Amino acid sequence: MASSLALPELAPWPGTPGEPDIVIRTGTVPDRLEGAPDDDPFLQVDPRGACLLRIPDVATYHVASAGEVVVAPGAGASPTEVRLFLLGTVLGFLCHLRGVFPLHASAVSIDGRAVAFCGVSGAGKSTTAAHLVQRGHRLLSDDVCAIDTGQDDPRVFPTFPRLKLWQDSLASISVSEEGMERNRPGQSKFHYRRQDDFSAAPTPLAAIFLLARSEGQAPATITRVTNPLAIIRALDEEVYRARTGVLLGRRGALLAAEAAIAASVPVYRVARPWDFAHIDGWLEQVETLVRE
Amino acid sequence: MSGLTLIASYPKSGSTWLRAFLASVALGGRTPNINGELGAIRSLSARALCERLGDVDCDDLSPRAIAALRPLVSRRAAQAAAGIYKVHDANLVPPAGEEPAIPADVIDRVVYVVRDPRDVAVSFAAHFGMSIEQAAATLGDPTFMLGHADDRPNAQVDQFLSSWAAHVASWIDSPGLHVHLVRYEDLVAQPLRTFAALCAFLDLAAERTLIEAAIEAVRIDALAGQEDAAGFVERHPLAAARFFRRGVAGGWRQTLSSPLVARIEREQGAMMARLGYL
Numbered sequence A: 001m002a003s004s005l006a007l008p009e010l011a012p013w014p015g016t017p018g019e020p021d022i023v024i025r026t027g028t029v030p031d032r033l034e035g036a037p038d039d040d041p042f043l044q045v046d047p048r049g050a051c052l053l054r055i056p057d058v059a060t061y062h063v064a065s066a067g068e069v070v071v072a073p074g075a076g077a078s079p080t081e082v083r084l085f086l087l088g089t090v091l092g093f094l095c096h097l098r099g100v101f102p103l104h105a106s107a108v109s110i111d112g113r114a115v116a117f118c119g120v121s122g123a124g125k126s127t128t129a130a131h132l133v134q135r136g137h138r139l140l141s142d143d144v145c146a147i148d149t150g151q152d153d154p155r156v157f158p159t160f161p162r163l164k165l166w167q168d169s170l171a172s173i174s175v176s177e178e179g180m181e182r183n184r185p186g187q188s189k190f191h192y193r194r195q196d197d198f199s200a201a202p203t204p205l206a207a208i209f210l211l212a213r214s215e216g217q218a219p220a221t222i223t224r225v226t227n228p229l230a231i232i233r234a235l236d237e238e239v240y241r242a243r244t245g246v247l248l249g250r251r252g253a254l255l256a257a258e259a260a261i262a263a264s265v266p267v268y269r270v271a272r273p274w275d276f277a278h279i280d281g282w283l284e285q286v287e288t289l290v291r292e
Numbered sequence B: 001m002s003g004l005t006l007i008a009s010y011p012k013s014g015s016t017w018l019r020a021f022l023a024s025v026a027l028g029g030r031t032p033n034i035n036g037e038l039g040a041i042r043s044l045s046a047r048a049l050c051e052r053l054g055d056v057d058c059d060d061l062s063p064r065a066i067a068a069l070r071p072l073v074s075r076r077a078a079q080a081a082a083g084i085y086k087v088h089d090a091n092l093v094p095p096a097g098e099e100p101a102i103p104a105d106v107i108d109r110v111v112y113v114v115r116d117p118r119d120v121a122v123s124f125a126a127h128f129g130m131s132i133e134q135a136a137a138t139l140g141d142p143t144f145m146l147g148h149a150d151d152r153p154n155a156q157v158d159q160f161l162s163s164w165a166a167h168v169a170s171w172i173d174s175p176g177l178h179v180h181l182v183r184y185e186d187l188v189a190q191p192l193r194t195f196a197a198l199c200a201f202l203d204l205a206a207e208r209t210l211i212e213a214a215i216e217a218v219r220i221d222a223l224a225g226q227e228d229a230a231g232f233v234e235r236h237p238l239a240a241a242r243f244f245r246r247g248v249a250g251g252w253r254q255t256l257s258s259p260l261v262a263r264i265e266r267e268q269g270a271m272m273a274r275l276g277y278l
Helices: A079-098 A125-134 A167-172 A228-237 A242-247 A251-264 A279-291 B015-026 B047-054 B063-080 B117-128 B132-139 B164-172 B184-189 B191-201 B208-217 B220-230 B258-274
Strands: A023-026 A043-045 A051-055 A059-065 A068-073 A101-110 A113-118 A138-141 A144-148 A155-157 A162-166 A189-193 A203-213 A221-225 A267-272 B004-009 B083-087 B107-114 B179-183
Touching: A043 A242, A051 A079, A059 A079, A068 A079, A079 A101, A079 A144, A079 A242, A101 A125, A101 A203, A101 A251, A101 A279, A113 A125, A113 A155, A113 A279, A125 A138, A125 A162, A125 A167, A125 A203, A125 A279, A138 A144, A162 A167, A167 A189, A203 A279, A221 A228, A221 A279, A228 A251, A228 A267, A242 A251, A242 B047, A267 A279, B004 B015, B004 B063, B015 B083, B015 B107, B015 B191, B015 B208, B015 B220, B047 B063, B107 B164, B107 B191, B117 B132, B117 B164, B117 B258, B132 B258, B164 B179, B164 B258, B179 B184, B179 B191, B184 B191, B191 B208
Parallel strands: A023 A068, A113 A203, A203 A267, B004 B083, B004 B107, B107 B179
Antiparallel strands: A043 A051, A051 A059, A059 A068, A101 A113, A101 A138, A101 A144, A144 A155, A155 A203, A162 A189, A221 A267
């Protein structure tokens, strides 16, 4: 990837220099895309697969193709905010366009085996990944987990070493937010970079955990989902920017990727109490399951 | 039925009780599990719904962007999953937006639940963990927004409520909307007649015996008992008391100081008189 916009979150390319797969630059973007339906104030997708994402007060992003993104920052937008959507939503679009399955998950590598944690926003994906990194494992991705199902066995393409964490989650790993960028102005959610604990190598996907909250004081339970159709249904709920993927003609490809994952990767449901006090207990269980 | 059927109310006006009743009717008259079976009537401001239908992450969006997202989500909900939804939004254009969160063209009909604002103030204070003085001030605040949190993840997104009186007027005085007004006090005093009229408005074919069973099944002690045993997912993180508290009308007489009563009556009096509260 080559970018005229500074992207300090990303790790440097580990291989030999060559032609970039994706070019990101600032420039002018179209007002609207020819042939795109006009029913969405944020997003237009045209019949060729180009996307125009307009975030009020931040920037407009023109994903002209699977290899080119043009960014037009809004007046007064902070670089952090401009990068936020580039490294989130736009990354999701690029996954769909490039035939990579984007799971709404944070992932770590446990002994060289990728483990992904899924769930709706607020389910604890990033917090879980942060605690596993504290326990000595390597970070692969936060929020968007790019899974390649083109090989025999699904593998995770790591994204970048940054976690988006609320202040209380940072406190739970004894990290102060001092000096960190805020996710949005005035918000107590911070961008926590862990360059030293990042693994950039494609990593075989060993397990997926679907995070849920148990009510009251019930202890954590981890249950394997055995029915492949239930796994496909669950994964289908966790596709990142799923609606856009469908608009891009990816419906069939997404189902095929979900089926490939269901066929070879164990999937578990985790229901755990909503506090940090018990997290090490069930993370030990996760480690044991992955190492079995 | 096409489009959205709304259970609309200012917070703490009894809409959860009403949802529990409808859930019980659907369950043949048994008590619903408050932590699962109330979810059949979803909130249009639920963050998970907004993120799924909007294909966005709400934590990353400014209030202006959220104000633009809400009508989009309502339209998509009407298209993809028409049915009954709960809302606390006023039927007004929010300060940062260009149209109401639930545009009139996607609304099929509205059940509007209203409660004496003096009781609302007492319940509101307990629910949000604030003083009754703050609650009374909030009821009178024409700019009041609910659901915005910068300090923690939130299960809801920004909703524009305005003041109590403006909220009520926005729904019951809206020409072109098919609105059924339900007074909390009538649910308490004349449950059978009031719940039966609700069922009729919603085209629910419920026999009298089923309606009676459902009313019995969602008595406040049954719901409060579940909350004591297992908590309640909809309880506010800052709440100072149980969600299901007393379920009575007129409790303000024991709790609200006379200056606060005077303040609420001064600020909300015209609408209170229209609804028979003064």
